Amino acid sequence: MKLSLSDFERRNFLVLTFAGIINAIGVTIFLAPVKLYDTGISGTSMLLGQLTPSTFSLSMFLLILNIPLFLYGLKKQGPVFTIYAIYTVIIYSIFAWLIEDVLPINVSIASPLAGTDLLLCSLFGGLITGTASGFSLRFGGAMDGIEVLAVIFSKQLGISVGAFVMVYNVILYTICGFCLQSWILPLYSIVTYMAAIKAIDFIIEGFDRAKCAIIVTDQADDICDALSKEFQTGMTRLAARGGYSGEDKTMIYFILNRFQITTMKNIIRKIDPKAYIVISEVADVFPMNQAQ
Incomplete structure (x- = not known):
């Protein structure tokens, strides 16, 4: 029996290849030349690469630290x-x-694109590496082994995964400051970290996150008909009871985008001015295909 990759797996490997390449570009073109630090194990590898002889390269530390x-x-x-x-x-x-040892690109003393401008290097380095991490996470992988440690130990320590990663990076940048006897580069590395977080959120959650509207009303039939006709989509109805009035109500659960909010409000106010509307953001919406 032959083993073959499904189209889904091929797509994942293709995107992960792209993520690995652009992360290498972000680190070696923008961060490493001016001695700024990436986050997690990548940043640790950069520090170790600077403190050890040239025979110990960044790529070697990445493999030694991450794979285990x-x-x-x-x-x-x-x-x-x-x-x-x-x-x-x-x-x-x-x-x-x-990029560092084979291609004819000089990344030894300055960024080929941003020179020695620390702000440009930290912003673009963070955005590029964050984009790479976002794609790797979205398509089933990871760019950094610190995320694995965070999942394993965060509950034992009573903190969130995000807090674990943040604490690790704070410790890393503090060690960098003492090793370099200067706090300028570690502080700029924090700018890199913040830019990377924003890029990860953008890739994973999208620029325009979906909205969830919860509508509490006693005119559910008319509202559902009007919303379905306007937006050509379905919604979920749940029986509810007023906590103060004790009256029977219907709670309508409805997914929309930010451009539809005003139209939705106007439709509901025309039908039921007393309707109660709650709007919140949702990270992901997964429409499940019905069985054939």
């Missing part, structure tokens, strides 16, 4: 995640090595 962490988290994360993550880190390491 992914293997350690195999039981927690599963084999698919581990394979995707290791593959992404290998692509990242290979292209980091190519």
Whole structure:
């Protein structure tokens, strides 16, 4: 029996390849030349690469530090995640090595694109590496082994995964400051970190996150008919009872985007001026196909 990759898996590997390449570009073209630091294990590898002899390269530390962490988290994360993550880190390491040691690009003392401008390097480096991390996370992998440690140990420490990563990075940048005996580069590295977080949120959640509208009304039939006719979409109705009045109500659960909010409000106010509307953001919406 032949083993073959499905179209879904091929797409994932293609995107993860792209993520590894652009992460290598962000680190080696913008961050490493001016000694700014990426986050997590990537940033740790950059620091170790600067403190050790030139025979120990960034790409080598990436593999040495990341792959054992992914293997350690195999039981927690599963084999698919581990394979995707290791593959992404290998692509990242290979292209980091190519850019630094093989291709005719001088990244030893300054960024080829931004020179020695620390603000430009930190912003663009953070945006590019954050974009790479966002794509790797969205398509089932990871760019950094610190995320595995965060998942494993955050609950034991009583903190969130995000807080664990943040604490690790604060410690990393503090160590960088003491090692360099200067706080300018670690402070700019925090700018890199913040830009990366914004880029990750953009890739994973999208620029225009979906909205969830919860409408409490006693004229549900008319409202549902009007909204369905206007937006050509369905909605969910739940029976409800007023906590103060004790009257029977209907709660309508409705997914829309930010451009539809005003139209929705106007429709509801014309039908039921007393309707209660709550609007909140949702990170993801997964429409499930009905069984054929």
